[in-house]
Amino acid sequence: MELDFSLSPMEVKGLRSQFGDNVVHESLDFHVNGQEIVGLVGGSGSGKSVLMNTLLGLKEPDGGSVYYFGKDRDSLSSKDRQGLNNQMGVLFQGGALFSSMTVRENIMVPLREHTDLPISLMRELADMKIHMVGLPAHAATLHPADLSGGMRKRAGLARALALDPKLLFLDEPTAGLDPIGASAFDQLILDLREAMDLTVLMITHDLDSLYAICDRVAVLVDKHIAIADSLPKVMNHPHPWIKEYFGGPRSRAALKAGAS
Amino acid sequence: MNVLANTDSMSLDEFTLSVEGRVLRFVARGDWNLASIGKFHDRLESSLDGIDYDNVHYDFSDVGNMDTSGAYILAKAIRCSDDVCFPYQLTGNSRGQKVLMREAAEASMGRMPRETRQWYDTLVRVGESSERFFAEVYDTFAFLGHFMTVLFRQLLTPHTIRWKSVVAHIEDVGLNAAPIIMTLSFFIGAVIAYMGANLLASLGFQVFIVELIGISVLREFAVIITAILLAGRSDSAFTAQIGAMKMRQEIDAMQVIGLDPYETLVIPRAIACVISAPVLTFLAMISGIGGGLLVAWLGPTDISPILFFTRLQEIVGINHFWVGLSKAPVFALIIAIIGCRQGLAVTGSVESLGTRTTKSVVQAIFAVIAVDAIFAILFFEMGV
Numbered sequence: 269m270e271l272d273f274s275l276s277p278m279e280v281k282g283l284r285s286q287f288g289d290n291v292v293h294e295s296l297d298f299h300v301n302g303q304e305i306v307g308l309v310g311g312s313g314s315g316k317s318v319l320m321n322t323l324l325g326l327k328e329p330d331g332g333s334v335y336y337f338g339k340d341r342d343s344l345s346s347k348d349r350q351g352l353n354n355q356m357g358v359l360f361q362g363g364a365l366f367s368s369m370t371v372r373e374n375i376m377v378p379l380r381e382h383t384d385l386p387i388s389l390m391r392e393l394a395d396m397k398i399h400m401v402g403l404p405a406h407a408a409t410l411h412p413a414d415l416s417g418g419m420r421k422r423a424g425l426a427r428a429l430a431l432d433p434k435l436l437f438l439d440e441p442t443a444g445l446d447p448i449g450a451s452a453f454d455q456l457i458l459d460l461r462e463a464m465d466l467t468v469l470m471i472t473h474d475l476d477s478l479y480a481i482c483d484r485v486a487v488l489v490d491k492h493i494a495i496a497d498s499l500p501k502v503m504n505h506p507h508p509w510i511k512e513y514f515g516g517p518r519s520r521a522a523l524k525a526g527a528s
Numbered sequence: 529m530n531v532l533a534n535t536d537s538m539s540l541d542e543f544t545l546s547v548e549g550r551v552l553r554f555v556a557r558g559d560w561n562l563a564s565i566g567k568f569h570d571r572l573e574s575s576l577d578g579i580d581y582d583n584v585h586y587d588f589s590d591v592g593n594m595d596t597s598g599a600y601i602l603a604k605a606i607r608c609s610d611d612v613c614f615p616y617q618l619t620g621n622s623r624g625q626k627v628l629m630r631e632a633a634e635a636s637m638g639r640m641p642r643e644t645r646q647w648y649d650t651l652v653r654v655g656e657s658s659e660r661f662f663a664e665v666y667d668t669f670a671f672l673g674h675f676m677t678v679l680f681r682q683l684l685t686p687h688t689i690r691w692k693s694v695v696a697h698i699e700d701v702g703l704n705a706a707p708i709i710m711t712l713s714f715f716i717g718a719v720i721a722y723m724g725a726n727l728l729a730s731l732g733f734q735v736f737i738v739e740l741i742g743i744s745v746l747r748e749f750a751v752i753i754t755a756i757l758l759a760g761r762s763d764s765a766f767t768a769q770i771g772a773m774k775m776r777q778e779i780d781a782m783q784v785i786g787l788d789p790y791e792t793l794v795i796p797r798a799i800a801c802v803i804s805a806p807v808l809t810f811l812a813m814i815s816g817i818g819g820g821l822l823v824a825w826l827g828p829t830d831i832s833p834i835l836f837f838t839r840l841q842e843i844v845g846i847n848h849f850w851v852g853l854s855k856a857p858v859f860a861l862i863i864a865i866i867g868c869r870q871g872l873a874v875t876g877s878v879e880s881l882g883t884r885t886t887k888s889v890v891q892a893i894f895a896v897i898a899v900d901a902i903f904a905i906l907f908f909e910m911g912v
Contacts, residue, residue: 367878385566389601396600396635413877431562432595463627464596 271355275338277302277435277467278323284331285318292318294491296332300435305461305468306496307478310488311509316471319488320437323469324358325349336435354382357428358437363420365412371398371423372408378430397426400463402456418449422456429460436460438470442477450474454481475522487513538575542568545575552581554605557590560598569601576605582614586629589620596628603632668891671869675798678790693796694803701762701797702804706811709757713812716749717741717819725827734829738836741820742844746852750812752900754805755859759892763867766797767888770871771881779872789872798864805860806853813852847912855903859896866892 276299283296292315300306310316321327323334325341333340336352344352365374375394379385385393398408401422412420421441428436441457442450454477460466472478478485479499486496487510495505503514513519538545542564544555558564584605588594594602606614613633618626682689724740770793773779779789817840824831870888874881 379562383562383566385562385569385597389566389569393597393600396596396632399635400596400631411877413875413879429596432597459627463624463631465624 271337271339271352273302273337273434276300276335277337278469279335280323280332281335282332283319283322283329283334285315285322285327286330291491293322296488296492298486298493298496300467300469302467303461303465304483305457305470305481307482307485308469308471308488309473309478309485309513314488315491316488317439320439320469320471324356324437325353354378354431355433356435356437357431357433359421359424359428359439359441361439361443363412363424365420365423365427367412370409370411371403371415371426374412374423375427375430378427382431394426394430397429398423400429400460401426402452417444418446418453421445421453425456429464432464434465434467436466436468438468438472440471440473442472442474447476450476451480457481475519476525479522479525538579540568540571543572545579547579547581550581551583551585552579552605553585553587554602555587555590556602559593560591560602561593561595562597565597565601572601573604584614584616586616586618587620588618588622588625591620591625594625594628596632599625599628599632600635603629603635606633667873668866668869671872672865675790675794675865678788679795679798682791682795688791689799690792690796693792694799697797697800698804700765701758701800702807705757705761705804705808708761709754709808709812710815712757713745713750713753713816714819716753717745717816717821718823719819720744720749721820721823721829722827725823725829729828734831735835735839737820737824737829737831738839739844741817741824742840743848745816745820746813746844746848748852748900750816751809751852751855751859752896753816754808754812754856755863755896755900756893758801758805758808758860758863759889759896762801763863763892764885764889766864766867767871767874767885768881770868771874771884774872774874775876775878775881793871794864794868797868798861801860801864802857805856809853809856813849851903851907851912855900858899858903862895862899863892866895 279299281297283293283298284291285293296319308316308319318327322329333342335341336355339348339352341349341352365371366377369377372391372394375397376390379390379393383390395405395408398405403419403422403426407415407419407423412423415423425438425441438457442453445453457468457470458481461468470477470482482499484496485499485502487494487502487505487507489507489509494507494510495502502510505511542556542558542560544553544557546553546555586602606616608614616629616633618629621629721737721741724737725734728734728736728740770779773793779793782789782792821833821836824836825833867888870884870891874884
């Protein structure tokens with residue numbers, strides 16, 4: 269299957285998700301443009317994680333459909349779906365590294381599974397990814413348990429990028445990092461986007477990240493995406509929750525810091 | 529080996545290498561990505577091996593799709609020594625390709641350490657594991673000591689013992705284990721009877737089957753079956769429960785709030801085990817003898833239940849019953865202590881939870897059988 273990378277990497281049309289009688293998403297429309305960094309915000313329990321699981325194919329939509337590069341996931345054969353999955357990388361919140369393997373082996377897992385390169389070259393490519401995400405060289409032979417939270421996120425990112433995906437999902441990438449580590453991570457995402465033509469969708473509550481690196485911000489509220497636009501426009505949206513979110517003291521402080 | 533003289537060139541479908549003076553001209557064509565590089569990366573490396581140059585000019589005009597892996601093997605042409613790399617130039621590249629090449633050149637600069645194996649690694653591992661063994665024994669006894677002090681402190685003030693928790697654990701350790709223990713014991717009793725029946729019948733000593741079943745079940749099998757089942761069932765559960773709590777920092781939270789994990793987690797489990805084990809052993813004795821009786825009655829020995837019970841009462845002394853039963857609380861205590869200790873020894877990783885659970889079961893069964901042997905010697909010397 270050939271994917272046309274000039275088309276929108278991801279488009280959601282009329283998505284509905286529900287658990288029993290509990291409807292989480294109702295006629296949710298959303299799209300992401302190529303080489304764009306989109307931030308997804310929403311209150312706790314608003315269904316951000318459910319949306320991400322649906323986009324990743326971990327959960328089947330209960331209605332509506334999701335298109336990747338113009339293709340409907342439901343209409344694809346399982347082989348094509350896997351090909352599509354190889355174009356997507358995910359950084360889960362805790363890194364989700366395999367704890368029985370070293371960092372290098374973790375990064376080699378997708379390579380082993382989906383390419384037929386010689387092992388030595390895989391190892392070198394894994395080491396290059398380790399370098400690209402800014403981990404020290406000696407981290408390659410460490411196990412996830414020996415890494416700090418920030419290093420674990422970077423290692424998780426290196427594994428997500430192992431197959432050079434076009435589409436990168438980040439689940440709270442800067443949560444639990446100190447401000448220095450968080451802004452370094454933001455810069456890393458910007459650099460990687462430039463180098464690898466990435467399209468990034470990040471769930472985040474880090475207002476600094478939203479101000480610093482997101483091209484657009486999508487707000488998930490009342491079971492659908494109320495607005496997905498540049499930050500100034502989102503901030504002027506009349507919805508009370510959005511007003512409170514961006515009008516609060518934390519937001520104002522972050523805006524100040526972002527402007528200066 | 530493709531040794532190039534300084535004006536020759538080396539050409540393949542994917543690339544052309546030519547040398548002009550000290551400059552390597554590297555013309556790349558087609559896709560340089562994960563899907564394609566496997567086909568030619570060997571040939572590229574061996575071609576580069578034979579060339580002498582100190583400057584690289586890349587031409588990417590005809591390059592299609594390029595990703596990090598492609599950039600990485602392209603950058604292999606840039607040789608480095610002592611942090612100084614050959615200069616390189618790009619033509620016909622896109623902006624993204626330039627960034628990729630910069631990243632790739634930097635990555636190949638700081639080559640990564642390899643995991644190397646040494647001839648003495650085996651010795652190191654033997655040394656480490658024996659050190660771990662002694663540390664393990666020491667820690668278990670240290671845990672036992674701590675446990676005992678907390679236990680006696682609580683026994684002096686019984687209202688501080690968490691009885692609700694004790695009862696809940698009795699349900700899990702005792703009540704829920706009863707059916708499986710009785711079933712297993714029934715089969716063990718039947719098997720012993722079968723094994724003995726033929727031999728004794730051929731010798732004409734059928735009636736001795738009652739002693740065989742009575743003594744072996746009462747003295748050993750009932751309590752050992754109970755202990756092994758507890759080790760497999762409850763000991764592993766203790767380790768997994770406490771270990772998972774430890775992983776999620778629940779134990780730390782308890783300590784900060786002022787709850788002693790020994791009082792809240794270890795003592796109730798130990799007491800529950802000590803109370804449950806004799807009851808379970810008693811049930812195991814009954815069903816074990818039941819299994820033996822059935823085989824003795826219906827099998828080749830043909831001993832009626834009435835004869836069986838009369839002989840059991842007259843010949844097999846009550847002391848065998850007490851010997852078996854007296855071991856139960858000791859085994860239970862060993863199992864509870866090992867289970868809880870391994871649970872508290874779990875560290876952050878999922879792997880350690882697995883190894884600790886395995887260790888816990890192995891150590892518990894080992895300790896039970898070792899202590900059983902000590903009991904056997906002890907009772908033999910005492911003449912009971």
